[in-house]
Amino acid sequence: MKKFYLADSVPKGCGWTWIRMDKFVKRTKTSEKDLLGDEAEYLGLIDILQYLDRGSRAVIILSSEVVWRLFNGRRLGPNQADKPERLRKLRDEARNVIRKRNLEVEVRYVDWRSHPLRRMVRSWKRTDEDDWPTD
Numbered sequence: 001m002k003k004f005y006l007a008d009s010v011p012k013g014c015g016w017t018w019i020r021m022d023k024f025v026k027r028t029k030t031s032e033k034d035l036l037g038d039e040a041e042y043l044g045l046i047d048i049l050q051y052l053d054r055g056s057r058a059v060i061i062l063s064s065e066v067v068w069r070l071f072n073g074r075r076l077g078p079n080q081a082d083k084p085e086r087l088r089k090l091r092d093e094a095r096n097v098i099r100k101r102n103l104e105v106e107v108r109y110v111d112w113r114s115h116p117l118r119r120m121v122r123s124w125k126r127t128d129e130d131d132w133p134t135d
Contacts, residue, residue: 007063008040016044042090049097057104068109
């Protein structure tokens with residue numbers, strides 16, 4: 001089973017980074033569009049799904065609770081997501097890729113403070129000093 005870590009790669013969410021752990025394949029992409037972090041993370045998820053060979057099995061570990069909740073059919077709180085309709089369209093697109101490519105995918109969530117990519121992605125910058133744990 002292939003294992004991936006995914007996160008939006010900059011605080012304003014204009015790109016994403018993923019790493020495949022068993023082969024240490026890394027991909028970082030930026031977008032010209034003004035994306036929110038959750039949108040960038042969904043686009044990263046779709047990018048991973050398109051990268052996988054047909055019939056593959058994978059575990060994808062996200063840093064976005066919103067994306068994880070939506071993807072797994074859980075409810076969002078009233079203020080939990082900006083642009084929820086856009087996120088639902090991206091969720092549907094991800095599910096279509098899974099179905100068409102006959103993929104078996106498990107999506108998990110890890111809080112950004114514990115996410116393995118946090119230390120690897122150089123472009124993550126401190127946006128709120130109170131939110132960041134001291135190392």
